[in-house]
Amino acid sequence: xxxxxxxxxxxxxxxxxxxxxxxxxxxxxxxxxxxxxxxxxxxxxxxxxxxxxxxxxxxxxxxxxxxxxxxxxxxxxxxxxxxxxxxxxxxxxxxxxxxxxxxxxxxxxxxxxxxxxxxxxxxxxxxxxxxxxxxxxxxxxxxxxxxxxxxxxxxxxxxxxxxxxxxxxxxxxxxxxxxxxxxxxxxxxxxxxxxxxxxxxxxxxxxxxxxxxxxxxxxxxxxxxxxxxxxxxxxxxxxxxxxxxxxxxxxxxxxxxxxxxxxxxxxxxxxxxxxxxxxxxxxxxxxxxxx
Numbered sequence: 225x226x227x228x229x230x231x232x233x234x235x236x237x238x239x240x241x242x243x244x245x246x247x248x249x250x251x252x253x254x255x256x257x258x259x260x261x262x263x264x265x266x267x268x269x270x271x272x273x274x275x276x277x278x279x280x281x282x283x284x285x286x287x288x289x290x291x292x293x294x295x296x297x298x299x300x301x302x303x304x305x306x307x308x309x310x311x312x313x314x315x316x317x318x319x320x321x322x323x324x325x326x327x328x329x330x331x332x333x334x335x336x337x338x339x340x341x342x343x344x345x346x347x348x349x350x351x352x353x354x355x356x357x358x359x360x361x362x363x364x365x366x367x368x369x370x371x372x373x374x375x376x377x378x379x380x381x382x383x384x385x386x387x388x389x390x391x392x393x394x395x396x397x398x399x400x401x402x403x404x405x406x407x408x409x410x411x412x413x414x415x416x417x418x419x420x421x422x423x424x425x426x427x428x429x430x431x432x433x434x435x436x437x438x439x440x441x442x443x444x445x446x447x448x449x450x451x452x453x454x455x456x457x458x459x460x461x462x463x464x465x466x467x468x469x470x471x472x473x474x475x476x477x478x479x480x481x482x483x484x485x486x487x488x489x490x491x492x493x494x495x496x497x498x499x500x501x502x503x504x505x506x507x508x509x510x511x512x513x514x515x
Contacts, residue, residue: 262483285484321383
């Protein structure tokens with residue numbers, strides 16, 4: 225009887241590990257192929273397709289991307305916006321989320337409703353553009369990257385639900401001892417909020433890093449282009465030049481350039497995820513099930 229149980233567990237373990245290995249390969253293999261293709265010669269890709277072992281290697285795609293140091297400048301802009309924007313978004317979101325999670329705060333349900341409405345209804349692109357340019361005057365400014373993405377209703381409600389899962393006895397005992405609201409929030413609530421803060425920080429940083437629509441509407445100054453938008457412009461330029469018959473004799477790495485831009489775009493941000501992974505699942509689960 226015991227041996228049968230062990231055999232069943234062994235078969236189940238085999239199936240579980242086999243499935244995990246299969247899904248891991250499905251994720252890793254395309255990434256490896258993208259790396260190899262980005263370093264392949266354009267002629268090899270056009271003639272033989274995407275290969276793990278190309279006929280010839282070339283750095284032409286990366287030379288196009290990093291020529292004149294424009295991409296490095298865009299990297300500095302994107303990193304600055306991501307860091308500052310993530311911190312600013314965390315501060316605003318945590319204060320709002322904590323405020324509407326306290327039962328004794330007046331009009332907290334009204335504030336929550338006002339925050340919730342944009343999740344369902346949007347004003348549209350034209351009012352948004354007029355508000356950004358005419359009212360807030362954010363055109364050709366780094367604030368144009370930061371302010372529009374600073375507040376996410378989804379993130380605020382995740383924070384609210386997480387704060388509601390913290391026992392109220394902790395804050396009440398501190399208030400009995402004379403602690404004020406800021407002391408309770410900074411010294412008691414915030415240290416207990418590591419998982420949800422890491423989760424919201426990841427969401428915010430990804431939103432800022434991958435944003436390429438904001439400069440499309442609000443940024444004309446080339447020195448303020450983000451890396452995502454700049455790579456989009458380079459890709460569009462290469463495709464146009466490739467289709468132009470007057471430039472047909474010019475060798476342009478249009479195929480390999482796509483993979484090179486993919487690696488350049490995800491490079492720094494992919495290093496952040498391993499540090500917050502252990503908090504991610506816990507934060508998203510606790511923040512989503514507590515009502």
